[in-house]
Amino acid sequence: MTALPPLRPRPDAAAFLATRRSRPAKTLAAPAPDSEALLPILTAALRVPDHGKLEPWRLIVLEGAAPTRLARLTGQLGQARGLDPDKLAKAQAMFRDAPLMVAVVAAPVASDKIPDVEQTLSAGALCLGLVNAALAAGWGANWLSGWMALDREWLDAGLDLAPHEWVAGFVVLGTETSAPPDRPRPDLGAKVDWVSA
Template structure:
C-alpha cells in the first residue's frame, strides 16, 4: 500500500486561486520566494531540458510594464477598454513571477511537451504560493502574447514566450466557491 499524504491531497482537492486584484502587500521577499520557485522548478520535465525560466516582477517593474502595455495597446490600435484591462494586472500588481517558456531543440522532446512543462511550472508555482499561505493568481491577457510587449517590457528573445504571470501577495478577501467539474461527466474508464 502506498504511503499517503492526506494533508497534501486535501490541499490539492480544495485549492482556490485568489483574484489578483485582491492581493496586497506584504508580498514575499526574495527569501520567501526562493522556496516557491524551487518547488515550481521540480515540475515534470521530459529530457531535463528546463524549457522555462522565471522573471520576478516587483512593484517598480509593475509601473514600468503598465506603461509599456499602454504604448503597445495604442500602437496596435486596441480599444481603450482592452488597453485598460491589459494594463490592470500591472497597475494593481505588487509582485508577480513571469514563467517564460524557452523552447529547446530536441530530437526526442517535441515542442508541445515543452509547452506542457512550462504550463505545469505555472500551476506548481501557484500551488506552492497557496500552500505557503500567500494568495496567488495565474494571469495572462493580450500583453502576454504581444511580441512587442515581450521584447520591450521583458527583454524576451524571439524564441521565448510567456506561459503565465503568477501574481503573489497577501489575500484581502476570500473568493466565493465556484462550481467545479463533474468528474463523472468528464471521465472515461477503459
C-alpha cells in the same frame, strides 16, 4: 542505488489539492513575499515534469518599478493597436496593481526527441506549480496571461526575451484581502471516461 522509502498517504496534501483555489489578482495586496520567502516557493515550483530534463522555461521576478514600467508599455502598445479601452485598462492594472509578479517564460530547447508541445506543457505545469507553492505557503496567487504574453514587440521591449521565448503565465503573488467563493467545478461524469478493454 539507494532505495527510496515507500510512498505514504499525505492527507494534508490531498486536502490541500482537493480544495485549492486561486485568488483573484485584484484581491491581492501588499505585502508580497520578500526574496527570503519567495526562494523556497520558486524552488518548489521548479519541481515539474520535464521530459528529457531540458528545463524549457525560466522565471523573471518583476518587482520594484518593473510592474509600473510594464503597465505603461502595455498602455502604449495597446493604444497603438487600437485595443478596446476597457480591456486595455484591465491589462494595465494587471501589472500596475500587482504586489509581486513572476513571469514564467517558455524557453523551448531544440530537441529531436522532445516535441515543443511537451515543453509547452512543462512550462504550464511550472505556472500551476508556482501558484500551488505560493498558496501552500500561505500567500494568495493567481496565474494570468493576456495578449502581452505572445506579442513580440511587448516581449522584446518589456522583458528582452529571445526570439523563441514567450510568456506561459504572469503569476501574481500577494496577501489575500478577501476569500473568494468557490466556483462551480467540472462534473466528473461528463469529463472522465473509463476504458477497460
